[in-house]
Amino acid sequence: MEVGIRCHLGGMSLREVSKFLEEYGIDRSHVAIHNWVHKADLQPISTVSEDQLAVDEKMIRLHGQKFWLYGAVDPYTNKILHVSLYPTANKQTTRWFLTELHRRYQLDDVKFLVDDADYLGPVLAKDGYRFQVIRHGNRNAIERVFWEIEQRTSSFANSFSNVALETAQNWLEAVAVYHNSRQT
Known part of the structure; x- marks a missing residue:
């Protein structure tokens, strides 16, 4: 197996x-x-090893509908810490993702590295998190990881067909576990 x-x-x-x-x-x-x-219900297991965490979101398709993949990557190890799939991207879903992430990890002293996405920066600022809008450097870790996920889904034309949202979420978590096992 x-x-x-x-x-x-x-x-x-x-x-x-x-x-x-x-x-x-x-x-x-x-x-x-x-x-x-x-x-197998595989889920990524990792720890935040440094004081920075790259966070981003990306649109993917499920049954022809748009869904948003949110992810957090340790930029020093390139390990995926958390991935979640949501039916929309807005301030509330961003807050849900950050709450899940905070529940899994101690993030009090972490600086989030984000791009200039509509929701990440404003939600982080309003909720009192430290963050930096950055397009290069350590934030590139999540871009590389999202590129890898996109490559894996390209065989499905960037669309999970005939799959429930929960199944797609499980698949993404399993991909994260596989990805992390190759980073050691």
Whole structure:
């Protein structure tokens, strides 16, 4: 199961994983492998190692509708700390994401690195967080991570088809776990 999950998260399609496992005498359907990935309920585990955290959001598609992927990356280790998928991007969803992030990590002394997105800076300022609007430098960590996620979803034309929001969220968290395992 672990090999199948790692192969899929590494970029192989479910059918490719099924064929790959057959070479080792393991006969599993692509549906079974899909179920392994989602039942594993993988979530990124990391700690904030320094005093900065890169945060961003990106639009992706689910059933032809727009959804917003919010993410936080440690710019020193390139590890994904948290990813969440929301049906909209506004001040409230930004606040929900930051609340989830704060609940998982001690962020009292962290400076958030953000771009000039409509909601991140204003919400951080209003809620009393330290932040810096920056387009380069340490903030590039999250741009690289989002680029990797976008590459992984490009096989689906940047659209998860026939997948519920919860399944897409689980998949993104599993990708984060895989990504973090390669950063050590």
